[in-house]
Structures are given as structure tokens and as C-alpha cells.
Amino acid sequence: MTRGPYELAEEALRLAIGAGLTIVTAESCTGGLVAGALTEVPGSSRAVDRGFVTYSNAAKTALLGVPVSLLDAHGAVSEPVARAMAEGALAAAGAGLAVAVTGIAGPGGGTDEKPVGLVHFAAARRGRPTLHRRMLFGDPGRAEIRRLSVLTALELLCEAAGAEAAA
Numbered sequence: 159m160t161r162g163p164y165e166l167a168e169e170a171l172r173l174a175i176g177a178g179l180t181i182v183t184a185e186s187c188t189g190g191l192v193a194g195a196l197t198e199v200p201g202s203s204r205a206v207d208r209g210f211v212t213y214s215n216a217a218k219t220a221l222l223g224v225p226v227s228l229l230d231a232h233g234a235v236s237e238p239v240a241r242a243m244a245e246g247a248l249a250a251a252g253a254g255l256a257v258a259v260t261g262i263a264g265p266g267g268g269t270d271e272k273p274v275g276l277v278h279f280a281a282a283r284r285g286r287p288t289l290h291r292r293m294l295f296g297d298p299g300r301a302e303i304r305r306l307s308v309l310t311a312l313e314l315l316c317e318a319a320g321a322e323a324a325a
Contacts, residue, residue, distance in 0.1 A: 163195040163305075166312035171196065173319035174205040179254030179283070181315070183209040184222055184247035186234065186260040187277065188304055192311045207253045212243065222246030233272065235260050240278035241288050248282045256282045257315045261293075263303045273297070277307050281318035289318050 161169075174181050183193045193209030196202050210221050215234055218224040223246040224239060232238045243258035261277025268274035275295040282288045291314055295306050 163308050163312060164198060166309060166316060167195045167199050167202075170312055170315040170319055171199055171202055171205050173316060174255055177254070177319060179205065179319060180207040180251070181205050181319075182207050182247045182251040182253040182256045183311075184243040184256060184258040185209065185211050185311075186213055186218070186243075187263045188259045188307050188311065189213065191304060191308045192257060192259060192315075195308055195312060207251050210247055210250070218243060218246075222250060235262055235272050235276055235278060237278050237280075237290050237292065240280040241282075241290060244280035244282035244288055248284065254284050255315070255319055257311050257318070258282075259307055259311050261303070261307060263300045263307075264297055265300060268297075275303055277303070277310070279307075279311055279314050281314045283318045286318070289314055 190211045196206050212218045215229050222243050224242045228238055240258050240260050244256045248256040258280045262268050262274050264274035274297045277293050279291040295303050
């Protein structure tokens with residue numbers, strides 16, 4: 159059986175608390191839904207520090223320090239920007255763990271190169287390499303793309319929170 163957002167959020171929080179990490183989110187197309195899923199869990203205040211909803215490029219730059227040159231070169235929906243969002247959120251919050259989401263939820267906004275349903279995720283943990291995941295969900299509708307994005311972000315957060323230190 160597939161785990162839902164509540165179960166994934168519980169797992170991410172358990173792992174973060176166990177590792178002594180605080181969590182920050184940096185969200186674009188999910189508009190705060192990842193932070194919402196985390197804070198749905200009682201006791202989440204033991205790990206959740208804050209969330210950034212950076213829907214515009216200006217917000218990504220002002221709040222997360224994403225370089226304008228990176229946005230110009232790759233566009234907001236890209237691996238480099240997802241990584242910069244996660245790393246910028248980690249730095250801005252002074253947290254131990256960050257997850258970032260940037261994508262095209264539709265129904266419009268897609269191109270042949272970057273279609274509706276393309277979402278990039280990144281998870282940054284202090285002292286570890288930043289993780290990235292690229293998903294192409296197709297076009298099952300805006301709500302479904304956002305729902306799948308929350309699940310993927312929480313899965314990546316679990317992966318980063320539970321990652322063992324490199325030997």
C-alpha cells in the first residue's frame with residue numbers, strides 16, 4: 159500500500175527529530191502544501207522551523223538567494239534552481255534540512271521543453287550532498303500534480319533525513 163502525505167510527513171519528522179535536525183521548506187508550485195502536510199502532524203513543532211512560498215522569481219532571489227543569472231540561464235523549473243532553492247532555504251533559516259519544489263502544475267505554462275507536470279525537487283542537509291529528483295507527472299490536472307509533488311517532496315525529505323553519513 160502506498161503511503162499518503164500524513165504517513166510520509168510522520169516519517170520525515172521522526173527521522174529529522176531523531177537526527178536532531180530542523181526542517182525548512184522552499185515551495186513554488188505547491189504553494190505551502192509541503193509545509194502544511196508536515197504541520198498536520200501533532201508535535202511537528204519539534205522539527206519544523208519555517209516554510210518559504212517563493213512563487214515568483216523575485217521571491218526566489220529575495221528570500222532564498224537564488225541568483226538571477228541562474229534563473230535566466232535555466233528557468234525557474236530546473237535542477238539548478240531547485241538545488242539553489244533548497245540550499246538557500248537551509249542557509250536563510252539556519253536549519254539542518256530543507257526541501258524545495260519548483261514545477262509547472264498547469265493547466266497552462268508548459269512548453270515542449272518544459273511541459274505541464276514537470277517538477278524538480280531538491281533536498282539539502284547540512285554537511286551532505288544535495289539530493290535532486292526530476293518528475294514528469296504528465297497532465298492529470300493541477301490538483302493531482304500538486305498532490306503528487308507533495309508526496310515526492312516528502313519522500314525526498316525522508317531520504318535526506320535518513321541518509322547515513324558517508325564513510
